[in-house]
Amino acid sequence: MSRCCTHESCFADTTCALGNIDRVDCEHWLEPDAIEGTPEKEQTTQTSDVPWNGYALGTRDLTILGGRGCPLVIGLIGPPDSGKTSLLAFVYMWLLKHGSLIDWQFAGSWTLGGWESVVQHCRWTGEPPPSFPPHTSSSGRYPGMLHVTFRDPKGRLQDVLFADAPGEWFTQWARVPGNPTADGARWVIEHADALLMLIDSAALADAKKLPHARRATRDLLERIGAVTPHLPMTVVWTKDDVEVPTHARDVLERACAEFVPHANMAQTTVNEPETIAKCFMDMITAADSSVSIAKNPEPVLSNDPFLAFRGLHVEY
Numbered sequence: 001m002s003r004c005c006t007h008e009s010c011f012a013d014t015t016c017a018l019g020n021i022d023r024v025d026c027e028h029w030l031e032p033d034a035i036e037g038t039p040e041k042e043q044t045t046q047t048s049d050v051p052w053n054g055y056a057l058g059t060r061d062l063t064i065l066g067g068r069g070c071p072l073v074i075g076l077i078g079p080p081d082s083g084k085t086s087l088l089a090f091v092y093m094w095l096l097k098h099g100s101l102i103d104w105q106f107a108g109s110w111t112l113g114g115w116e117s118v119v120q121h122c123r124w125t126g127e128p129p130p131s132f133p134p135h136t137s138s139s140g141r142y143p144g145m146l147h148v149t150f151r152d153p154k155g156r157l158q159d160v161l162f163a164d165a166p167g168e169w170f171t172q173w174a175r176v177p178g179n180p181t182a183d184g185a186r187w188v189i190e191h192a193d194a195l196l197m198l199i200d201s202a203a204l205a206d207a208k209k210l211p212h213a214r215r216a217t218r219d220l221l222e223r224i225g226a227v228t229p230h231l232p233m234t235v236v237w238t239k240d241d242v243e244v245p246t247h248a249r250d251v252l253e254r255a256c257a258e259f260v261p262h263a264n265m266a267q268t269t270v271n272e273p274e275t276i277a278k279c280f281m282d283m284i285t286a287a288d289s290s291v292s293i294a295k296n297p298e299p300v301l302s303n304d305p306f307l308a309f310r311g312l313h314v315e316y
């Protein structure tokens with residue numbers, strides 16, 4: 001059968017956006033000759049009724065997680081090459097090795113294929129030796145989301161999404177926030193429950209890159225501080241194995257104190273993966289507590305346990 005869907009919100013690997021269980025019942029599920037102006041090749045695309053394919057989730061795929069509860073979105077922000085994707089690769093490798101991030105147990109993922117494509121370059125499988133993940137492509141308009149379900153110390157399941165966007169988007173957003181090429185950066189900043197803002201120690205330690213890196217990082221800190229004063233944030237000095245000149249460190253520490261005074265500070269290096277695990281654990285815990293507080297505005301007005309119940313996330 002060579003039918004395909006003509007509805008703009010349906011994709012080959014998703015279920016029917018209009019809710020039809022059998023696509024044949026949908027008016028948009030058409031034979032190729034019924035679709036005007038569509039080339040023959042596009043009409044013969046194979047489709048699947050499985051709602052996901054294991055790779056990074058797009059913004060439209062997030063509904064498949066919504067049924068269980070509101071996922072936490074952790075946004076990684078930083079100039080190009082600051083180490084965003086490397087941090088995620090090391091988080092995944094940490095989870096493979098330890099099965100938990102401190103006391104949050106790994107309990108599943110919808111994007112194992114996406115995680116595997118991030119870490120494939122970091123594995124030692126013979127020659128060439130392992131390296132870092134490649135530069136994140138900026139060809140799309142929205143970031144790919146990597147997913148993990150954790151079981152927290154109280155036994156609750158919590159979905160967490162890590163938004164990995166290319167650094168160019170953030171540099172562009174810091175310069176011209178309304179620019180259409182910064183749509184993806186805006187999406188991350190608007191939807192994140194917590195932000196990791198990365199400062200690239202290696203770029204600051206390189207005399208040639210220093211002036212540009214310092215300015216780009218300061219611009220980003222200033223812009224983020226202005227739009228997200230309410231969000232939990234950690235400023236992470238990545239590549240901590242590289243020494244940053246004192247004057248460059250001082251300038252950016254002053255910028256942090258001025259623009260994001262609410263942010264925590266952390267240092268990470270891939271040479272010590274526990275620094276990365278701790279940084280992510282702290283961020284997830286902070287996002288979880290801030291969302292739980294926001295989700296619980298109703299006061300408890302009854303002593304009856306049934307009427308007083310406000311959800312599993314609420315501290316009584």
Ligand SMILES: Nc1nc2c(ncn2[C@@H]2O[C@H](COP(=O)(O)OP(=O)(O)OP(=O)(O)O)[C@@H](O)[C@H]2O)c(=O)[nH]1
Nearest residue numbers: 080081082083084085086132136166167239269270
């Ligand atoms: N010395 C050192 N280098 C690192 C570390 N983490 C990452 N790098 C280097 O930084 C480079 C860029 O890392 P990525 O993770 O691709 O950076 P990114 O922020 O995702 O970059 P974009 O996708 O281009 O925005 C890597 O290729 C490594 O060479 C670290 O902990 N120490």
Ligand SMILES: [Mg+2]
Nearest residue numbers: 084085135136
């Ligand atoms: Mg990247």
